[in-house]
Amino acid sequence: MKILVCCSSGLGSSFMIEMNIKKVLQELGIAGEVTHCDLSSAASHKSDIYVGTRDIAVQLEGLGGIVVSLNNMIDKVEMKKKLSEAIDKFNGK
Amino acid sequence: MLKFILDFLSVPAVLIGLVSFIGLVAQKKGISDVVKGTVKTIMGVLVLGGGATLVVGALGHFGNMFQYGFGITGVVPHNEAVVGLALEEFGTQTALIMAFGMVANVIIARFTPLKFIFLTGHHTLYMACMIGIILSVGGLDGAALVTVGAVTLGFIMALFPYLAQPFVQKITGSDDVGFGRFGTCGYIVAAYVGKLLGNKDHSTEEINFPQSLTFLRDSSLSISLVMLGLFFVVAIACGPEYVEQNLSGGQNFLVFSIVQAITFAGGVYVILSGVRLILAEIVPAFTGIATTILPNAKPAIDCPIVYPYAPNAVLIGFLSSFVGGVIGMGILLAMNTPVNPLPIILPSVVPHFFCGATAGVFANATGGLRGCIFGSMAHGVFITFLPVLLMPVLGSLGFANTTFSDADFCVVGAILGNIINLIK
Numbered sequence: 001m002k003i004l005v006c007c008s009s010g011l012g013s014s015f016m017i018e019m020n021i022k023k024v025l026q027e028l029g030i031a032g033e034v035t036h037c038d039l040s041s042a043a044s045h046k047s048d049i050y051v052g053t054r055d056i057a058v059q060l061e062g063l064g065g066i067v068v069s070l071n072n073m074i075d076k077v078e079m080k081k082k083l084s085e086a087i088d089k090f091n092g093k
Numbered sequence: 094m095l096k097f098i099l100d101f102l103s104v105p106a107v108l109i110g111l112v113s114f115i116g117l118v119a120q121k122k123g124i125s126d127v128v129k130g131t132v133k134t135i136m137g138v139l140v141l142g143g144g145a146t147l148v149v150g151a152l153g154h155f156g157n158m159f160q161y162g163f164g165i166t167g168v169v170p171h172n173e174a175v176v177g178l179a180l181e182e183f184g185t186q187t188a189l190i191m192a193f194g195m196v197a198n199v200i201i202a203r204f205t206p207l208k209f210i211f212l213t214g215h216h217t218l219y220m221a222c223m224i225g226i227i228l229s230v231g232g233l234d235g236a237a238l239v240t241v242g243a244v245t246l247g248f249i250m251a252l253f254p255y256l257a258q259p260f261v262q263k264i265t266g267s268d269d270v271g272f273g274r275f276g277t278c279g280y281i282v283a284a285y286v287g288k289l290l291g292n293k294d295h296s297t298e299e300i301n302f303p304q305s306l307t308f309l310r311d312s313s314l315s316i317s318l319v320m321l322g323l324f325f326v327v328a329i330a331c332g333p334e335y336v337e338q339n340l341s342g343g344q345n346f347l348v349f350s351i352v353q354a355i356t357f358a359g360g361v362y363v364i365l366s367g368v369r370l371i372l373a374e375i376v377p378a379f380t381g382i383a384t385t386i387l388p389n390a391k392p393a394i395d396c397p398i399v400y401p402y403a404p405n406a407v408l409i410g411f412l413s414s415f416v417g418g419v420i421g422m423g424i425l426l427a428m429n430t431p432v433n434p435l436p437i438i439l440p441s442v443v444p445h446f447f448c449g450a451t452a453g454v455f456a457n458a459t460g461g462l463r464g465c466i467f468g469s470m471a472h473g474v475f476i477t478f479l480p481v482l483l484m485p486v487l488g489s490l491g492f493a494n495t496t497f498s499d500a501d502f503c504v505v506g507a508i509l510g511n512i513i514n515l516i517k
Contacts (some may be wrong), residue, residue, distance in 0.1 A: 008312045008447070010370070011215045012274070012395025013485040019377060038365065054399055054406040056310050060314055071401050074270050074394065 001032040001090060004047035006060060010038030017051060017073050024080050030087060049086050066090055098267055105184020108137035109371060112192045116227030118380035130374040137370025138180065141374025144363030145177025148495075151357035152339055154349075155324060156494035159437075162330030165429060168436045169323070170480050171443055172496035173364040176222045179490055180459030186225030187218070190242035194221055197247020199383050202390040209258075210383045212252035213273040214376040215368050217501075220275055221246055223502050224509065228486035233514030245509065253277040253501055254393035260284050264399050264458045276448035277450040279472045283410075283452035284459045291460020297406040297453070300462060304410050312446060317358040319415075319442040324350035345435035349427030360441075362470040398449040403454045409462075410453015410469040417473020425477065438477045449473060472500075486510025 003021060007014035014036035020033050037045055039059055050060040050067050057069030066086045072078055101107055113134040117127045152174060159167035180187060189473050195217065202208050211217060224242045233241060254271035257280060261272045309315050325347070328336055333346040341349035384392065418440030429435045449469050456468025476498065483503040484491040487510075497503060 007397050008310055011365060011368060012213050013397035015214075015369075015372070015376060016212070016394055019380065037369075038313065038362075039311040040362065054401040055397075055407055056307065056400075058304065058307055059310060072265075073398055073401070074392075 001030075001045040001049070001087070003032055003034045003049045003051060004045050004065075005034065005036040005051045006039055006042045006056065007036075007052065008056065008071065010036055013053065013073055014038075016080075017070070017084065020074070020076055020079060021051065021083065024076060024083060028080075028087075029076075029086065047089050049083075051083075056084060103185065105180055105188060105324075106135045106142075108185050108188040109191075112188055113374040113378075114383075118386060119373060120378055120381065122484060124512070127311040131426035133370050134374055137367045137373075138184070139367070140370060141177055141364050141367030144360045144367055145174070145180070147356055147363060148174045148177060149360075149361030150354045151320075151360060152494045154353050155327060155357075156256045157340065158327040158331045158336065159326075159494075161335055162327050163437075164258075165434070166436050167327070167439050167494065168484070168493050169439050171361070171441050171495045172219045172498050173361050173368070173443070173504070174495040175363050175490065175493065176219050176496055178493060178495070179222050180224055184223045186229060186238060186242065187222040187365060189239045190225050190246055191218055191221035191478065193239060193243030194246030194250065195379050195383075197243045198250040199247075199386060201247050201251045202383075202387055205251070207248075207251035207255045208387075208390045209251045209254035209273070209393045210273045210380075210387060210390045211273045212376065212380055213253060213275075213393070214372040214379070215252065216273070216395075217246070217274045218368065218371065219497070220249065220502065223497055223506055224489060225515070226488065227486055227510045228318070229507055230486065231510065232517060233513075236476075239291050242325035245505075247506055249275075249501070250393075254391070256281065258391075260455050260458060261399065264402050266375075269391065270398065271391040271393035272396070272398060274396040274451065274499070275501035275505075276396075276444070276476075276499040278502050278504050279448050279476055280452050280455040282475050282500075283468035283472040285299045285468075286471040287456030287458075287464025289469040289497070290462070291456065291462070291464020293459065293461045293464070295461040295463070296403070297409055297457045297462045297465050298403055300405065302405040302408060304474030307413070309408070313358050313362050315446055316361055316442050317355050319440070320357045323439060324354045362384065366414065371405060396447055399451060399454045402471060403457050406453040406457035406465050407450040408453075409465050410450045410456070410472075411446055413443070413466050413469035414449025414452055414473035414476075415440055417449075417470035417475075418445055418477050419473075420470070421474040421477025424474070425481070435481055439500055440473070440477070440479050445473060446477055448476065448499050476500050476503070482507040483510075486514070
């Protein structure tokens with residue numbers, strides 16, 4: 001399972017979210033590849049789940065994966081919940 | 094052998110790689126991870142240099158055309174471009190100041206009330222680079238340069254998030270997390286202007302702002318479009334003859350402008366890829382170590398942390414700050430006289446894009462929609478004037494067609510540079 005986190009320049013916040021997702025995946029005991037990049041590059045990184053904050057998540061629609069839109073990029077509770085839902089959806093396909 | 098070692102260590106890329114290497118070993122990573130992380134960090138610095146070549150080529154043409162068309166120097170402030178340019182000469186100083194600056198940040202957060210750990214790695218890198226340039230130009234070298242640089246860097250890494258915190262609390266409604274991006278003085282200006290001129294009861298989030306504009310949040314695209322606009326203006330001011338005879342080798346002047354504008358954006362894209370490679374090991378190591386030593390300190394995180402709280406303010410802030418940049422450029426043009434020539438700071442998309450958007454969110458929190466519009470506009474004017482104060486202390490880099498763009502770089506740089514000039 002591939003997870004891609006995006007933000008405008010692919011440097012700061014997507015990197016933070018990536019580190020948090022890695023922690024959450026570890027807690028959930030799920031193996032997954034997590035990377036981060038900028039919006040321009042998102043389309044060329046084929047992934048199963050795309051993660052972005054609410055203000056840019058709409059830009060990730062149509063890339064062919066499940067989109068997770070975060071209201072708060074450091075809220076691990078929200079992220080864990082939304083990510084679990086996305087993973088369930090991915091496994092259900 | 095000695096020559097080999099000296100030559101090897103004087104390559105900035107290797108030195109920055111060494112910082113990663115030490116970080117990886119300190120985290121007790123396996124050999125394969127250490128080798129991978131170190132090589133990728135070195136590659137990042139080299140990739141960054143390649144991107145800088147692209148950016149500098151396009152900017153050179155732009156500066157040339159601007160000079161010919163208007164008879165004055167035009168500057169497009171751009172952190173990535175100037176850092177790419179400067180790392181060639183100041184890479185060693187940057188690497189050492191960055192490494193010890195992060196240590197200084199931890200020490201300061203431990204022993205003073207400034208309890209923030211600055212985690213926006215690319216801004217740490219850019220700030221380390223700017224401090225390195227200013228101290229070198231000011232005549233410092235060796236241990237003195239690294240010590241003064243690292244303490245300065247560590248101090249501002251903790252100070253600016255501290256200054257931003259009251260506003261961040263207002264925006265996010267919590268005190269768990271700090272804000273770390275070196276444009277703080279600009280956001281605070283925006284917040285106060287917003288408070289003065291705005292009305293908090295009418296938030297930006299109550300209006301129905303066209304969300305179709307979110308495609309502008311793709312920074313490579315925004316940079317291309319704005320540079321295209323700027324290139325067209327200077328190309329038309331120069332006329333086809335000058336461009337086709339001197340610069341483009343006969344290619345149509347508008348085609349040449351399109352290619353150069355997108356080349357510039359492409360160069361920034363390459364630089365960002367390089368920065369991403371450099372930070373891939375350094376940021377997690379710093380985050381891991383700092384948060385273990387200091388569980389009570391707040392992590393200061395890059396500006397998108399506040400964006401989801403007011404997505405409309407993000408777009409309005411960007412556009413309004415950009416308008417402020419155009420107004421500021423107009424004022425500089427009016428103030429520019431042959432006796433007292435000023436560099437003309439053009440509205441560059443990246444600072445307005447990130448810092449302007451952040452200023453919008455700050456000003457919305459203090460003054461609602463009207464506050465957001467005027468606050469971000471004030472921010473745009475502010476960051477157009479600031480580089481004029483910074484450029485004189487940057488030495489030969491002060492004559493480049495690009496410079497540091499975000500508010501705190503200019504404020505810290507101008508203060509530090511002038512203090513050194515006073516002492517000298």
